[in-house]
Amino acid sequence: MVEFDFVSPPSEGVSSIEFRVPEEVIEHEDDYREGRYHDVITLSAVESDDPSTCAVKYDFSYVEGGLDRLLQDSETWYEDGSGAPEQARPYMLTEVTHKHVDLSEDYTSAVVPVDCAASPTDANKTALVIFRQFDLRPRFAYAKVSVMKGGELFIQESDIRRWQADSNGNWIRD
Template sequence: MTSINPPVRLAAASLAAVFALTACSSSEPSEGTGSADDPVESAGDTESSNVFDFTELTMGPAETIEFRVPDELLEMDQEYSQNRVVDSVTLTATEAEDPSQCAVKYDFDYTDADFARLTEFAENHYETRPPQEAAFNAFTNEAPNDTDMEEDYSSAVVQLKCGLSPADDGDTAEVRFVRTNDKGGTTFFIGAEVSVMSSGELFVHGIEARSWQLDSNGSWVKG
């Protein structure tokens, strides 16, 4: 049986979760990207929707961000490409349980084959623990409860503190892309940290990749 360990901030190690999933949509890439020293541009440049493909370190502000692994990296890493769980994850600010805090909603789009593998494995190996908890933990690196992940795995919600400014990364939500492994669990591939302000503006503050890095020319190379 595969087990889920307690969350570790953007761990670049194998995450033994119970499933396999993948997917989502695309839109035009944002031009509102900051630098590593200047994490975000002014809040007055807010766009309603942006795509973040991990070729920049930061992004924001945006009301909605669609995260996806770029096609170039998919072509270079066939192991991930053939076993990836989601094509994309869309993050949007949503109403928090505590009015003094913030929350973000994740929307997932899975490949049919991986989603079928996920549900089959969960049904066979998780008799006492809701399989949604394992999926929630793998995608967000947060400890779950029974209301965080929808029963059909389509979406999840993470509660967090509101950012005090666009540059505040004191409390962030993680967006994690994983692939399935031979044991029926998942392995971390690439991820990003995102903060949200009470206005609903989202800011990407950094990324972490397990095996790949961008060089100064914008090319993906083995890390």
């Protein structure tokens, strides 16, 4: 497993990546620190039920109170009545419709089918790792990850809202 710091993606394909918003950023983002759901999200390549596609497994590690916030926020996700909390939760965690997500009953893991990437630089077929915070704001941090049929993961894009790393790896406001 490789840790990703939102600065330097692994130079080679890996089978599992641990994503974590840097503490330096969390320290300066009161709203995010107090309202976030996750501490760590791990993404792993897994065998797909459909041999023509790939699949990824998300493992979610919640901060204290994070799962309760997620469950509460899912109650209001579809305020217009177009869905139910059970439909909102998979989407809140993966941005994939509930019909395509195999979410564990305790919300600690999910398996999602994804189209296999044609090459390590294929940015069109990706899985999304999302760090959200309470009150349904847009993504605070995210990474798009492509998956090769052989089980290798490649980070195609990543961002932390309002933050960027300088050339020395220090986090500064964007």
